[in-house]
Amino acid sequence: MDLVEVTEGTTRFLVPKQDDTEKFPPGTAPVFFNRRMEINRDITVLLMKCLSPVTYLDAMGATGVRGFRAAHECGIETTINEKDSDAVALLKYNSETYCRNIEVVHSDAKVIMNERRFDAVDVDPFGSPAPFLDSASGSAKRFLFATATDTAPLCGAHLKAGIRRYAARPLNTDYHSEVGLRILLGYALREAAKYDRGIEPLFSFAREHFVRIHLKMTNGAGRADKALENLGYIHQCPKCPYREEEHAVLPERRTCPDCGAKLTPAGPLWLGAVSDTETIRQMAEILPETELGAKNRIEKLLDTCLNELPTSTFYDYHRLAKTWRVSPKAIDLVIEELKNSGWKASRVHYAGTGIKTDAPLKEIKEILCQG
Ligand SMILES: C[S@@+](CC[C@H](N)C(=O)[O-])C[C@H]1O[C@@H](n2cnc3c(N)ncnc32)[C@H](O)[C@@H]1O
Numbered sequence: 213m214d215l216v217e218v219t220e221g222t223t224r225f226l227v228p229k230q231d232d233t234e235k236f237p238p239g240t241a242p243v244f245f246n247r248r249m250e251i252n253r254d255i256t257v258l259l260m261k262c263l264s265p266v267t268y269l270d271a272m273g274a275t276g277v278r279g280f281r282a283a284h285e286c287g288i289e290t291t292i293n294e295k296d297s298d299a300v301a302l303l304k305y306n307s308e309t310y311c312r313n314i315e316v317v318h319s320d321a322k323v324i325m326n327e328r329r330f331d332a333v334d335v336d337p338f339g340s341p342a343p344f345l346d347s348a349s350g351s352a353k354r355f356l357f358a359t360a361t362d363t364a365p366l367c368g369a370h371l372k373a374g375i376r377r378y379a380a381r382p383l384n385t386d387y388h389s390e391v392g393l394r395i396l397l398g399y400a401l402r403e404a405a406k407y408d409r410g411i412e413p414l415f416s417f418a419r420e421h422f423v424r425i426h427l428k429m430t431n432g433a434g435r436a437d438k439a440l441e442n443l444g445y446i447h448q449c450p451k452c453p454y455r456e457e458e459h460a461v462l463p464e465r466r467t468c469p470d471c472g473a474k475l476t477p478a479g480p481l482w483l484g485a486v487s488d489t490e491t492i493r494q495m496a497e498i499l500p501e502t503e504l505g506a507k508n509r510i511e512k513l514l515d516t517c518l519n520e521l522p523t524s525t526f527y528d529y530h531r532l533a534k535t536w537r538v539s540p541k542a543i544d545l546v547i548e549e550l551k552n553s554g555w556k557a558s559r560v561h562y563a564g565t566g567i568k569t570d571a572p573l574k575e576i577k578e579i580l581c582q583g
């Protein structure tokens with residue numbers, strides 16, 4: 213294996229030499245490494261600096277970059293697990309060369325997570341984390357982190373795969389990335405609730421081709437029941453932009469009050485806040501002192517997430533403008549006009565043309581259509 217040294221944050225490690233072109237995507241290297249996930253890893257490092265877990269399991273290490281960074285940049289007692297022998301050999305070499313105080317384990321992620329508990333557990337597979345969230349929710353004492361790169365199933369583009377993985381019905385619509393994130397959160401909650409545990413999302417986001425969730429795990433039937441109150445459905449009109457929420461275990465059949473069409477339910481999914489405002493504030497506060505490569509992009513993301521309204525869907529205002537046959541004005545102007553009319557309104561981190569607002573469609577239409 214041809215190796216090359218990489219630095220991320222302040223951590224050095226070796227990765228297989230690879231051609232980063234489309235023809236050779238990151239998964240084709242003998243041990244997986246994707247440079248473009250730096251922002252995903254930077255955010256977890258930043259969050260862990262705020263949370264200070266004592267022990268951390270990188271359950272699917274590959275080169276071990278997450279684990280090495282947790283140990284080196286956050287001072288956490290770290291275990292890196294991996295089932296592939298080539299990856300384990302590289303992990304051992306990286307550990308001996310750069311970061312000696314790491315435990316490397318050659319096992320299946322489900323096995324180690326069923327046998328041992330860690331303060332924070334990180335599940336970072338190819339594709340869907342769904343098969344691992346049962347064992348992860350038992351293994352994670354305080355925090356559970358997971359990445360999903362199966363955005364097509366989560367967001368409704370591959371409907372049947374989404375139903376199989378998440379026992380939920382996704383919805384391919386303007387705000388599909390938010391539906392995907394909420395389906396993953398809802399699934400993580402249902403996996404934890406079986407064991408009388410609840411979740412509190414600390415920082416979750418969807419970006420490019422992945423979804424990332426960071427959860428605080430809570431204990432006891434009461435906390436699990438409380439968390440389950442956030443579970444429900446989004447009912448979307450297939451004919452017009454109307455949508456509504458329903459907090460329930462099973463969805464009702466509902467009709468669109470605007471056009472009379474039968475609404476399509478998506479879910480079960482998480483309807484509560486996807487991040488915790490205080491946690492975002494803490495992350496933003498320490499960000500300037502860090503040496504994270506994606507610092508500038510993270511600053512923007514945190515700022516958008518801090519201001520994002522906690523509604524469960526957003527409008528693509530270009531799509532609304534097209535529906536109502538008007539040319540779209542500047543997004544900041546639309547948001548300002550909504551606010552001037554007494555409504556709440558914000559941008560969203562999911563899409564540059566996304567708007568969240570508590571204004572009814574009739575009011576949004578009036579603002580978009582006035583000159
Ligand atoms: C997407 S890569 C991990 C990337 C790494 N965390 C990073 O940030 O670069 C997924 C890794 O999980 C490993 N893997 C897949 N299934 C596994 C399992 N059941 N148990 C342990 N490792 C597994 C694969 O061999 C692969 O190295």
Ligand SMILES: [Zn+2]
Pocket residue numbers: 449450451452453454468469470471472473
């Ligand atoms: Zn309708």
